[in-house]
Amino acid sequence: MQLTLRHTCLAALVAVGVGCTEKDQTPATVTVEDNQAAEQAATTATAAMEEKAIESGVDYHSYANMQDYRVQHIALDLDVNFDNKSISGTATLDIDALNDSGKPLLLDTRALSINAVDGLDGPQTAALKFNMGKKDDHLGTPLSIDLAGQKKIRISYSTAPEASGVQWLTPEQTAGKKHPFLFTQAQAIHARSFVPLQDSPKARITYSATIRTPKDLLAVMSANNDPKTEKDGEYQFEMPQKVPSYLIALAVGDLEFKAMGERTGVYAEPSVLEAAAKEFEDTEAMLIETEKVYGPYRWDRYDLLILPPSFPFGGMENPRLSFITPTVIAGDKSLTALIAHELAHSWSGNLVTNASWRDLWLNEGFTTYLTNRIMQLIYGDDRYRMEMALGYEDLKSDMADLPDSAEIMAIDLRGKDPDAVFSNVPYEKGSLFLYELENTIGRDNFDKFLRSYFDHFAFQSITTEDFLAYVESTLIAQYPDKLSKERFEQWIFQPGLLADAPKPQSPAFDNVDKHRNGWLEGKQELAAIDISKWTSHEWKYFLNGMPETLSQEQMAALDGAFNLTQAGNNEVAHSWLMLVVKNDYQPGFERVHSFLTSIGRNKFLRPLYRALKENGKLELAREIFNEAKVGYHPLSVKVNSAILYPEQ
Known part of the structure; x- marks a missing residue:
């Protein structure tokens, strides 16, 4: 049988015949006839790995043989097909050989279909030999290419609909409800699911791209976006500074642009654009003040892209164009720390x-x-x-x-x-x-x-x-x-915190502690707490500091006094809903359902699903998850499936 090794690093894979560390570039293909022997080999390799000290600078999550070759530039020429949920085209790589070993070039891929590899150095293209190694659940599949002395190669490929770094949204899953949406998320090692490359943060590259899309949609990238670009179905990009692979990013959708300052602006769907620009209007001031203290901003423009709610993170720092969750548009700038x-x-x-x-x-x-x-x-x-x-x-x-x-x-x-x-x-x-x-x-x-x-x-x-x-x-x-x-x-x-580590404190929170404790001890009525100037930070601290177990009367009193089940700020709502689940407060469960089915940010999803499971609501959690997962990012599905279906 062919063996798929779970929870083994590259060193462990080598031990069972899969060459993939920086010191061993054998193509990663292995067939194991005896399953028992294979399992023993994996166990032995893992034990050996744990005893061996970490080698500083070794990337244990990349197949790439970066001590032999470094990719310097990637030129992408890609078509975005929403019907097939596929990105297809070519990646042209400029490669420096660091020695004369003549070894094959190893690249990282995950669920990519490689159709052809051609050398471009001569007057005519030359077809190059390549092979795909053995798939690993964490690392994907190594692509081995016999360069035959070539320094510029073109790889023809296409992505899979289930690519881990690409999310395809139907029109119904967007704010406008009229057009589909695509975005990529490459961190940590998901760039390999939409580009064949050396997918390691130490492999810095420049890149360029031609992206073709439906004509009524706009493409943007972590590159030199032109705010004046008109939608015509073909877009050109350049990233002149060298960036690690996880900062390559693409989004396609019904997007418009609004400037927020000389060097800052926001891209968003039309219905979200004005609210986002108002919420994040301090971005230019942030940029200016940061430069004063820490030196010049070296990336030309700094724009924001507001993604649909399924984005699994709060934000992603893609250079020149940060990808941002809409869950931080609170209306009062209370969550702009994310920006x-x-x-x-x-x-x-x-x-x-x-x-x-x-x-x-x-x-x-x-x-x-x-x-x-x-x-x-x-x-x-x-x-x-x-x-x-x-x-x-x-x-x-x-x-x-x-x-x-x-x-x-x-x-x-x-x-x-x-x-x-x-x-x-x-x-x-x-x-x-x-x-x-x-x-x-x-x-x-x-x-x-x-x-x-x-x-x-x-x-x-x-x-x-x-x-x-x-x-x-x-x-x-x-x-x-x-x-x-x-x-x-x-x-x-060392694990944990040192005994004398600093402990940041806030006078505003001291006041919150006084009021919360006063109510819990029966010394103060909720109506007597002056909340008129409370920010979302104080609300979050107030709720997070509550005992995990509250009576139904206490939960109802809190909800009645402050209307917490209908809280509009997502951070505050999440803190409240955690109490709802832990205390089986039934009037709040409709909001739990709507919250989990409308937001894909893992910061919120994971604790709520875990709380539902731990508090005897596993079947309800699975019911909500199965309804919502069609709109979640693949990463969110993976993370929360592990909580709700650990046996799979």
Whole structure:
């Protein structure tokens, strides 16, 4: 039989005959006749992997032999077919050979149909030999190409309707209800599902694209979008700066553009455009203020694309064009920290990038720290302190449910789906680490360090060890009486939080605590709480701090006083609905149903589905999920299927 190995890293695959690490480029094809022997081989390989130290800089989630070849540029020429749910055409790769080994080029793919590979160096095209290796559930399928000395090749291919990085929406699933919609989501390793490439964050490339679509739809990419482009069914793009593969992004839909400033604007469906532009009108000010502290914005324009509600994340920092969930259009700018976060990635993440998914904290920890600073610059100290305190509470809550191995910033992801890296640990723990550094050496000094760090590593992908070497020669050398490498390593490589780690606090939340506790202790009526100036941050903190178990009378009192079941702010609604589920508050379950069937953001879906399951509502959860999943992104379906159908 042919063996599909689950939960094995590339090193483990090698042990059963699948060559796919950077040190072994054998095409990944294996046939195992004896199932028992195969399972034993996999177990042995996994055990060996766990005992072996992580090699810094090795990407355990890519088949690409990047020590032999580096792709420098990709030119895409693609047709978008909504009827077939397929993207098809060609990818032309410019390749540098790093040695004269003559080995085949290995690329990453997932569910791609490869029709032909041609060499383009000579006066005539030359058909090149290629083969597809063995499919792995996490990694996809390696594509091995005999280059025969060619440095420019053209791959003809098409995507599968179920491509993990592509979502096809029917007109009914969009805001306008008239036209279909397509968007891609490449992070972490989903670019390989719509482009054959070296799908690793350390393989930086420039790219260009010609995209053909139905004539009444507009295509946009993480590239040089022209706000004045008219819909004509053919669109040209250039990304002149080198970006990692996970930042290649495409969207096609009934989109219009509205400027928000000299360098900023928003793309959205017509019915959403005005509300989005108003909600995010501070984006230009954010850009200007961030430049003052952390150096020039190096990506020309910074625009936003508002996606349909099925988008599985809050936002995605695709350069020049951040993809944004509509769930943050609250009408009062209360959720604009998400915009600050995606903008901050223009420095921390897009400019200086994690070299592997183990190093994600270098992207997200730095970006979360910058997000809070941007919010302070634009909205003041009170908002800053609330954002910090909520982030700390989210981190503590998340870590309560995580194993020790997942609480480490430089996490070991070998043998795991890299999507498993996304928790509050790389975000909030990483940010808290930087907050401690700020407090230790002073904000001005730390700002100077960050600016020099961004300049030093600009347009590079770095490892945790690269970071440690840099701070040892800069910060630790400058402040030997205040900083130590040992402390850095404790933060990065130990689970949990250090006993003396800073704990951000907010005076506004102290007031919320007083009122919540007063009501719970029977000393204060809900009607006596002055909520006239409460922001969504205070509401979220008020609800998240409630005991998990409340009486039906208490739930009804809260709902009656504050109409929480009908809360319009999605963050507030989610916090309330978690209490609804945990306390079996029946008047709120209709809203649970409508919430889960109208939003695809995993931040909201996953906790609610888990709460339904844990509170004896598994059948209801499955019923809602089966109704809603047609409108969910493939990632949302995967994540929540694992919760509701663990046996599959």
